Amino acid sequence: MKKKMRNLLLSTVVVGLSLLACSEPVAAQHKPRPAQVWSPDVGLASQLGTLEAVEEFTVQPPKGYKFVKGAGPDGAVIYGWSGEKRSTGTAPQFLILIFSPESEVRQSDMEPGLAALLVSFATGKTDWKLGPIEHGVVNGHPFVRTRWEGFEASLGYKVFGFSYLTIVGKKVIHLSSQDVEPFKTEALGLAESAARTFRKK
Numbered sequence: 001m002k003k004k005m006r007n008l009l010l011s012t013v014v015v016g017l018s019l020l021a022c023s024e025p026v027a028a029q030h031k032p033r034p035a036q037v038w039s040p041d042v043g044l045a046s047q048l049g050t051l052e053a054v055e056e057f058t059v060q061p062p063k064g065y066k067f068v069k070g071a072g073p074d075g076a077v078i079y080g081w082s083g084e085k086r087s088t089g090t091a092p093q094f095l096i097l098i099f100s101p102e103s104e105v106r107q108s109d110m111e112p113g114l115a116a117l118l119v120s121f122a123t124g125k126t127d128w129k130l131g132p133i134e135h136g137v138v139n140g141h142p143f144v145r146t147r148w149e150g151f152e153a154s155l156g157y158k159v160f161g162f163s164y165l166t167i168v169g170k171k172v173i174h175l176s177s178q179d180v181e182p183f184k185t186e187a188l189g190l191a192e193s194a195a196r197t198f199r200k201k
Contacts, residue, residue, distance in 0.1 A: 036136040038143065040193040047190055048197065054079050054096055057173075060197040061094050062190050075099060081194075083187070090157070090180055092187035094194050097174040107167050110144045111135075114165040117174065118148065125150030125159070139199035141166050160184040164195050173198075 040048065040060075049063040055077075061067070065081035072078050076099035083092035105113070111133050122128045128150040136143050145164045152159045161178030175198060177191035 035142060036134070038136040038138050038145075038196050040196045041189065044190055044193045048194060051197075053201070055098060055171075057168075057198060057200055059096065059175075059194060059199075061194050062092070065092070065094065072097065072099065086183070088180070090155075090183070092177070092179055092183065092191065094177050094191040095175070096198075097176075098171055100170045101172060105167050105170065105172060107142055110142070110165055110167055113167070113172065114144050114146065114163060114174075117165070118146065118163065121148060121161070121163070122150060124154065125152055127151045127158070138164070138166070138196050141168065141198065141200070155180070157181075160188060162188060162192055162195075164198075166198075168200070 047063055048060040049065070051058045051060055052067070061081040062083065065083050068080045068082065070078040070080065076097060079096040079098070081094045085091045114133060118130060122130075129148065131147040133144050133146045136145065143164050143166045145162065147160070147162045149158060149160045151157070157180040159178050159180055161176060164175040166173050175195040177188055177195075179187040179191075
């Protein structure tokens with residue numbers, strides 16, 4: 001695959017997914033895993049906002065977060081919501097990245113696609129730790145997810161995050177958040193509940 005990439009995150013995902021087109025189908029390599037149903041934390045329901053449209057999908061971002069939409073390279077679109085900035089200069093956030101690779105993608109590509117994406121997340125971090133990739137279902141959509149942590153020298157903080165990924169038709173959809181101590185437990189729990197509200201209109 002010969003293509004100039006302007007963004008490391010997108011390049012690792014696109015390349016990782018494209019390589020699968022020439023490999024043995026993932027379904028033939030691994031035994032099927034039982035899928036869990038991932039739902040929002042009922043205890044955090046009052047902290048989620050109203051439904052917001054994200055292309056042909058909807059999601060409930062955390063209440064009070066401000067919306068920002070950005071254009072990424074190669075036709076990618078970034079939908080972001082951010083909470084109030086703290087005295088530390090950090091802020092809670094919830095992000096959705098949606099793009100369509102040129103090569104065909106299948107739902108069986110989700111796990112290796114997420115693994116490829118996480119290569120870029122590890123870049124620039126030390127003490128990198130990656131949790132297992134899990135399979136589950138969010139409002140009828142099959143997803144893979146994982147959690148990670150690493151020290152970000154440019155920030156001077158240890159950063160913690162989660163990543164959820166699904167493929168719907170030709171679209172790769174990545175929902176994520178990251179935060180630092182001592183805020184990460186509360187902020188990531190709320191952002192993850194928001195991710196679990198994802199559904200098709």
